[in-house]
Amino acid sequence: MLGVDDVRDQVGSIGFGCRGCGACCRRVAEDSNLVIVSPAEVRAIMAATGMAWDEVAEPYPDFIDAGNGGEYTLAWCIRRTADACIFLRDGRCSIYAHRPWICRTYPFMLVDDDLLVSECPGLGTPLSPGAAHDVALGLCRRQVAEAAEEAGVRAVYRKARVPPGGRVVIDSEGVKVLHD
Structure with missing residues (x-):
C-alpha cells in the first residue's frame, strides 16, 4: 500500500482543481457516473436527507x-x-458534505500501489503541497474503507444463501432481498 507522502507527490505532480462543472455526475457513457457506495455511506446520506434506502x-x-x-x-x-x-441539482451536489468516498476523491483512485486517474477537465491545475496532502489523505482513507467493506462482503458471501428465484444484494451488512 502506498503511503500518504507517496500519493501526495504523485497527485501534486499531476495537479487538479475541481471546476464545478458536474461532468463527473452526468452520464456521458453507459455507467460513466456509476457511484458505488457502502451501506455506511448510504446510511449517512439517509440521515442527512431523510430519504429511504431505496x-x-x-x-x-x-x-x-x-x-x-x-x-x-x-x-x-x-x-x-x-x-x-x-443528487446533482442546478449543476451542484446537493449532498456535498455527505458525498461518498468515490466523489470526494474523484478523479483519483488507488488500486493496490497504483494511482489511477480518470478523465476530468480539472486535471493539470497546480495544487499546493497542503492541498495535495489533503487529496492523498482522502485517497488513503478511502482505500482503507474500501478494503474493510470488501472484507465484510467476503465474510457475508461465504455464508450467503440466495433464495431460489430471488434477487439479492450481498453487502457487508448481510443478504438484502430485493422486491420488485
Missing part, C-alpha cells in the same frame, strides 16, 4: 446467476436519473 441507492447493475434461478450482486450504487446522479 430512494438513495440501487443495486449494482451486474447480477450473477446463483444457479437456482436466483441472482445476486455485491454492491450498491447511488441512484441516477437517465442523465445524472439524483
Whole structure:
C-alpha cells in the first residue's frame, strides 16, 4: 500500500482543481457516473436527507446467476436519473458534505500501489503541497474503507444463501432481498 507522502507527490505532480462543472455526475457513457457506495455511506446520506434506502441507492447493475434461478450482486450504487446522479441539482451536489468516498476523491483512485486517474477537465491545475496532502489523505482513507467493506462482503458471501428465484444484494451488512 502506498503511503500518504507517496500519493501526495504523485497527485501534486499531476495537479487538479475541481471546476464545478458536474461532468463527473452526468452520464456521458453507459455507467460513466456509476457511484458505488457502502451501506455506511448510504446510511449517512439517509440521515442527512431523510430519504429511504431505496430512494438513495440501487443495486449494482451486474447480477450473477446463483444457479437456482436466483441472482445476486455485491454492491450498491447511488441512484441516477437517465442523465445524472439524483443528487446533482442546478449543476451542484446537493449532498456535498455527505458525498461518498468515490466523489470526494474523484478523479483519483488507488488500486493496490497504483494511482489511477480518470478523465476530468480539472486535471493539470497546480495544487499546493497542503492541498495535495489533503487529496492523498482522502485517497488513503478511502482505500482503507474500501478494503474493510470488501472484507465484510467476503465474510457475508461465504455464508450467503440466495433464495431460489430471488434477487439479492450481498453487502457487508448481510443478504438484502430485493422486491420488485
